[in-house]
Amino acid sequence: MPIQLVCSSDGEPREADGVLDLIAAHRRAISELQCLGKRxxxxxxxxxxxxxxxxxAAMKNETIIRRQAAMAPVADVGELKIKAAYFKRxxxxxxxxxDADDLHELLRSFAELPT
Structure with a gap:
């Protein structure tokens, strides 16, 4: 899988460490969208x-990060549960x-869980 970049709090791209970092980045993207929408x-x-x-731009960024989070491989059952709970919320x-493509990628990442 190619290296996935996520923007840090200062807006600089950095490599994502895994599912938890991508979920955190997505939560920040949603927060930014809400803030801009209210303004x-x-x-x-x-x-x-x-x-x-x-x-x-914030909407486009949120979409990209959401797709990356859906595609991110899960390392163990714990990450699978966290990722499933987040997308359920x-x-x-x-x-x-x-969208349907996000759900497709999410399910594919679950199916590729290492045994």
Whole structure:
């Protein structure tokens, strides 16, 4: 599997250490989206024009990180349970749109669990 990059808190790309790092990165991406969305809702017209492109970029980043988290191989049953619980919460709480390709990659990562 190719090296997957995740943005650190300062915005610099770094190598992901595994499922837990990708889940943490995805949670940060969702938090950024929520923050920008709230700012956009209360912004004036001039500020909204500045926030719009940032919101679009944040949405694209969230989608990429969510797909990487879905694709990330699980090392053991513990990681499998964590990953399954996280995606279950994403779907049930409506935090983001989990599409069919994400679910396909998620199931494939479970099927490739080392024995």
């Amino acid at each position: 956009l809702m209360h912004a004036g017209e001039a500020e909204a024009e500045l926030i719009g492109p940032r919101l679009d 994403l779907i049930n709480n409506g935090w983001c749109d989990v």
